[in-house]
Amino acid sequence: MNHKETVAIxxxxxxxxxxxxxxxxxxxxxxxxAQVNYGTETxxxxxxxxxxxxxxxxxTIEPLGYTFSMPTxxxxxxxxxxxxxxxxxxxxxxxxLKEISSMKKMVYSILPLAVISIIEMTWSILAQFNVLPxxxxxxxxxxxxxxxxxxxxxxxxxxxxxxLGIYRFVRYGNANMDTLIGIGTSVAYVYSLVLVLxxxxxxxxxxxxxxxxxxxxxxxxxxxLGKYLEARAKIKTGDAIEKLLNLQAKTALVxxxxxxxxxxxxxVVIGDHIIVKPGSNIPVDGILTEGESYVDESMITGESMxxxxxxGDTAISGTVNTTGTFxxxxxxxxxxxxxxxxxxxxxxxxxSRAPIQALADKISSxxxxxxxxxxxxxxxxxxxxxxxxxxxxxxxxxxLTSFVGILVIACxxxxxxxxxxxxxxxxxxxxxxxxxxxxxATLEKLHKADTIIVDKTGTITKGKPEVxxxxxxxxxxxxxxxxxxxxLEQKSEHPIAYAxxxxxxxxxxxxxxVTDFEIIKGKGLKGSIDNVEYFxxxxxxxxxxxxxLDFAIIEKExxxxxxxxFLATNNxxxxxxYVADAIKPEATQAIKDLHKLGMTVIMVTGDMKNTAQAIARxxxxxxxxxxxxxxxxxxxxxxxxxxxxxxxxxxxGVNDAxxxxxxxxxxxxxxxxxxxxxxxGITLLHxxxxxxxxxxxxxKITMTGIKQNLFWAFIYxxxxxxxxxxxxxxxxxxxxxxxxxxxxxxxxxxSVVGNSLRLKTKKL
Numbered sequence: 001m002n003h004k005e006t007v008a009i010x011x012x013x014x015x016x017x018x019x020x021x022x023x024x025x026x027x028x029x030x031x032x033x034a035q036v037n038y039g040t041e042t043x044x045x046x047x048x049x050x051x052x053x054x055x056x057x058x059x060t061i062e063p064l065g066y067t068f069s070m071p072t073x074x075x076x077x078x079x080x081x082x083x084x085x086x087x088x089x090x091x092x093x094x095x096x097l098k099e100i101s102s103m104k105k106m107v108y109s110i111l112p113l114a115v116i117s118i119i120e121m122t123w124s125i126l127a128q129f130n131v132l133p134x135x136x137x138x139x140x141x142x143x144x145x146x147x148x149x150x151x152x153x154x155x156x157x158x159x160x161x162x163x164l165g166i167y168r169f170v171r172y173g174n175a176n177m178d179t180l181i182g183i184g185t186s187v188a189y190v191y192s193l194v195l196v197l198x199x200x201x202x203x204x205x206x207x208x209x210x211x212x213x214x215x216x217x218x219x220x221x222x223x224x225l226g227k228y229l230e231a232r233a234k235i236k237t238g239d240a241i242e243k244l245l246n247l248q249a250k251t252a253l254v255x256x257x258x259x260x261x262x263x264x265x266x267x268v269v270i271g272d273h274i275i276v277k278p279g280s281n282i283p284v285d286g287i288l289t290e291g292e293s294y295v296d297e298s299m300i301t302g303e304s305m306x307x308x309x310x311x312g313d314t315a316i317s318g319t320v321n322t323t324g325t326f327x328x329x330x331x332x333x334x335x336x337x338x339x340x341x342x343x344x345x346x347x348x349x350x351x352s353r354a355p356i357q358a359l360a361d362k363i364s365s366x367x368x369x370x371x372x373x374x375x376x377x378x379x380x381x382x383x384x385x386x387x388x389x390x391x392x393x394x395x396x397x398x399x400l401t402s403f404v405g406i407l408v409i410a411c412x413x414x415x416x417x418x419x420x421x422x423x424x425x426x427x428x429x430x431x432x433x434x435x436x437x438x439x440x441a442t443l444e445k446l447h448k449a450d451t452i453i454v455d456k457t458g459t460i461t462k463g464k465p466e467v468x469x470x471x472x473x474x475x476x477x478x479x480x481x482x483x484x485x486x487x488l489e490q491k492s493e494h495p496i497a498y499a500x501x502x503x504x505x506x507x508x509x510x511x512x513x514v515t516d517f518e519i520i521k522g523k524g525l526k527g528s529i530d531n532v533e534y535f536x537x538x539x540x541x542x543x544x545x546x547x548x549l550d551f552a553i554i555e556k557e558x559x560x561x562x563x564x565x566f567l568a569t570n571n572x573x574x575x576x577x578y579v580a581d582a583i584k585p586e587a588t589q590a591i592k593d594l595h596k597l598g599m600t601v602i603m604v605t606g607d608m609k610n611t612a613q614a615i616a617r618x619x620x621x622x623x624x625x626x627x628x629x630x631x632x633x634x635x636x637x638x639x640x641x642x643x644x645x646x647x648x649x650x651x652x653g654v655n656d657a658x659x660x661x662x663x664x665x666x667x668x669x670x671x672x673x674x675x676x677x678x679x680x681g682i683t684l685l686h687x688x689x690x691x692x693x694x695x696x697x698x699x700k701i702t703m704t705g706i707k708q709n710l711f712w713a714f715i716y717x718x719x720x721x722x723x724x725x726x727x728x729x730x731x732x733x734x735x736x737x738x739x740x741x742x743x744x745x746x747x748x749x750x751s752v753v754g755n756s757l758r759l760k761t762k763k764l
Contacts (some may be wrong), residue, residue: 002032006044006351007054010095012175013227014038015160015364021061028052028060036136037351039234039420041096043068061368062639064174065164069095070616091290103228107221110158113150114221117214118685119145121739122158145179151213151607155189157218161187162299175368177413180704184407185219188212190739191400207393208209211740212400219742226746227369228414233753237424241350243745245344245433247318252283272330276321284330286315295319300342301434301686336516343683345436349427350420354440357419358715364415371410379403385519396505399727401735405724409741410717414748418709421756425703429760433696434685437513442681446665446699449599451640452648452692453633453659454604459579459669459689460615465495467503468562469578472555481575482509485567488527491517496565499579512608524565535568542566547573547591561611580611590618590689597696599648604633633659650681650692694764701762709752716748 015303025034030051045057058068075709112276120143126132135143146215146725156163162185164180194212252268253275260275262483268274270286276282282295294306297319299367306322309315318339334340353361369506369656369764390398402428423440424710430437437443437563457463472478484503490511504511515528523544524537535541541547547568554564596602601624612626625636633649637659640647649656651662660666668680669688683690724741726733 003043003045003049004046005054006042006093006347008098009036010065010069011017011066012041013036013414016176017066018416019361019365020064020174021066021174024061024064025057028057030437031057033643035351035353038416039078039237039355039424040347040351041234041319042347042351044348050602064172065168065178066302083393086334096231099233100228100231100235102107102187102226103231105224105630106158107228110154110206110224113154116150116219116563117147117217117221118739121214121218127686140211144196145716146405147211147213147217148193149626150426150626151189151192151216154217155185158224159185159216159232160352162220175372177368180368180371180407180410181219181223184375184404184738185216186363187400188219188404189201189216191310192216192423193604196258205393206254206269207397208370210397211671212404215404215738218739219404222326222739222746224407226749229746230417230749230753233750233757234417234421236647236757237428239428241343241347241428243299244318244339244346245432247281247339249281249283249317249453253277253280266334268330270330270333273327274330275327276315276324277323278321278323280321281320282315282321282328283330285339286328286330287317288328289315291324293324293326294322296322297686299432300339309465314431317404326344339526342431342436345438345683346431349437349439349443350424351421352439354423354444354706356444356703358708358711360415360418367410367415371406374721375403375406375411378406382726385389398456398729398735402724403725404738405736405741406721408738409736409745410719413745414713414716414752417749417752417756418713421753422702422709422759425759428763429764430698433691433694433698433764435691435698436683436685438681438683441704442665443699445646446648446682447602447703448645449648449665449696451600451602451645452594452650453511453604453636453640453663454689454692455620455656455669456603456607456612456615457581460603460619460621461583463581465499465563466582467577468580469557471576471578473573473575475754479507479509482507482577483511484529484534484574485536485577487514488517488567489524490514491526492519496563496579499576503577504707533569534574535570536565537565538566542573543569545570549573559610559614561608561614583615583618586688586690590693593693594696596691597700599696600645602636604628605637631658636663637662648692648696650689657693667695697764701759701764705756705759708754712755713748716744 009021009218012021014526015038015294021043022036025031025036025045030048032048034043034045037743049055054068061067064239117191123132123135126136159182162178162182164182166182166186169175179386189212192213195202195206195208195211204207241607247264250265251262252265252272254263255273255275256269263284265328273289273725274283274286276293277380278293288309288311292308292310292312295309295315296306300316300318304366307614310325316339317337332338335344363539379399379402382395382402418442426443427437427440454460454596470478470482472481474481481503482500486501486509489500491514501511512529514529516533517525517526517527520537520541523541524535526533526535528534535545539549539554545568549566557564557578559581562580564576564578566576567574591601600623601621602625603612603616603621604625606628607626607628612624615621616624625632633651633656638646641664647663648665648667649659650667650669660668664680668683682695685694720726723734724736
């Protein structure tokens with residue numbers, strides 16, 4: 001049976017690294033599919049455990065300079081929080097922090113050398129234009145002796161990864177960013193060292209004063225600094241996962257043998273009764289059995305206000321108990337908890353590949369070999385074409401400058417980071433809002449959507465009936481009328497009865513004792529309160545009692561989708577209440593916002609036509625299909641798709657599963673159930689329709705960020721490579737120094753990651 005695992009990878013430096021690893025893994029026996037993401041530095045692998053293991057796969061890519069960050073024995077034995085550790089998340093973070101710490105030391109060691117080199121370069125240039133006096137003999141000698149030593153340290157200590165890039169290229173034919181930088185800086189270093197060692201012999205043929213030690217030092221310094229800043233920025237893109245991981249409690253206060261005892265989270269079993277005190281995180285999922293409190297679910301659902309929890313309500317792992325103490329029964333533990341499923345879903349979405357990335361991947365796969373060939377051709381062109389007008393010495397100098405410049409500036413890092421970093425931030429931002437996105441393709445597709453189908457119940461309306469209108473035909477206070485009606489209805493199990501008793505409780509209308517209670521089939525009910533017989537029911541019951549009703553009011557109210565309940569005695573008509581599935585407060589504004597986003601909103605519901613149309617009119621829905629069966633929702637989705645529409649289907653994730661699966665983008669509304677997460681492309685936890693608006697906006701700003709990133713990644717190379725090659729030298733005298741090429745390359749990666757991080761500040 002195939003097994004799926006997501007593991008962190010050490011040693012990745014660019015998009016071509018990801019492509020090399022992916023190709024190698026996919027060719028390995030026992031691997032069905034492997035997808036490597038440079039942004040998250042992870043590999044999602046489907047493999048047959050009987051044919052291969054993670055250890056074997058790691059050893060397969062080890063000669064190429066990469067290894068898996070393997071889960072430790074401790075993490076493999078852990079449970080809920082530990083489910084995420086099993087995916088390599090925590091270990092990956094620790095490995096990255098160690099790597100960043102090591103890079104920081106290298107940056108601190110080489111930056112002073114780079115500053116000295118820049119001072120030397122700047123002084124020499126300014127002296128040529130008489131801006132500064134030429135350095136005296138002592139300073140010149142100091143620089144002459146110091147630069148080779150500093151360049152040796154820069155190349156063989158700080159630049160060791162780039163030298164290994166050359167070795168792996170020669171040994172295995174595997175070229176990446178390190179190979180380009182390694183060849184460029186090594187050529188500059190070796191050429192300069194030869195001129196220093198054999199300056200007298202070469203002086204008649206070459207310009208022995210033009211050395212490249214400074215280029216070797218500064219290029220390695222800039223690139224090391226750039227990689228350090230990039231690594232720090234990339235750590236921040238994964239903040240959402242880290243915050244979700246930190247929600248998990250490490251221990252639980254469990255009742256066993258009648259006593260309270262604190263146990264490790266992995267020792268909790270289904271059926272345990274767990275006590276949660278104020279300020280504590282709920283350790284696993286369950287159902288409240290005793291007590292009540294307000295629970296902060298904001299980090300999982302995006303809802304800012306604490307939610308009241310009483311007996312029978314659900315408790316979600318990772319949420320925070322704010323006030324009272326309560327006891328709940330554990331129903332889901334370990335990887336089955338909602339928090340664990342959310343972490344898995346977010347991680348998989350962040351590691352998935354958006355369709356727009358395909359172009360960047362294709363370019364990255366051939367980019368490094370093309371650049372190597374181009375750099376050699378450029379050097380040859382300078383020597384062949386440039387020797388005549390410039391002389392061999394000058395042509396060689398310019399040729400080497402171009403050769404090194406092309407290798408340094410033409411780095412596919414920015415191209416490889418453009419899409420995944422934006423996806424990581426976008427998916428993480430969505431998770432904080434309670435918007436769970438299944439994969440990058442869904443996030444990309446959503447920004448093209450032009451039509452949305454919504455259900456009425458639970459999406460536009462609250463999903464449970466409420467008393468919305470009261471007509472009091474007596475001289476008594478309204479509370480007394482409601483008290484009588486709620487007392488009668490308290491023994492009924494009908495949803496309308498529940499709405500009336502709930503209304504009485506919230507309006508401080510007492511519910512007293514009823515006697516001689518009787519249900520009148522098809523009409524209502526009756527009962528005695530304080531020796532007075534009361535009747536509650538529909539129009540048929542009132543007509544039977546001989547009471548006159550105002551049918552104009554009844555028609556108006558029922559046309560608006562409300563259900564009447566009348567109250568009377570044998571002798572007098574007392575009044576009526578109208579019950580309806582109330583419209584959610586945010587629904588009207590959400591529909592307006594969807595229209596502003598260019599969406600056509602269609603409501604498909606199984607409810608009666610009058611009710612559906614009344615609600616549609618009130619909130620501004622474009623089209624209504626009422627009294628529809630679940631299969632009719634599927635038919636409507638297919639019909640719209642045949643018209644060329646990109647359709648979003650928002651439903652409850654259970655009854656609407658076929659339509660959710662058929663739609664271009666399926667959105668499960670507010671359930672958090674297994675079916676919802678598995679069927680829909682997007683799940684809104686405790687969601688409302690306004691979160692659909694946020695999801696669409698999130699898709700649009702993420703796609704805008706990706707396009708901006710790709711633009712800058714391409715523009716750096718489109719401008720940089722011709723400039724570095726010397727293409728503009730005959731026309732304008734422009735030739736890009738390898739130093740500036742290194743700076744541009746470092747800035748390209750940092751700017752792409754920085755632009756992605758900027759998405760965090762965007763308001764949805």
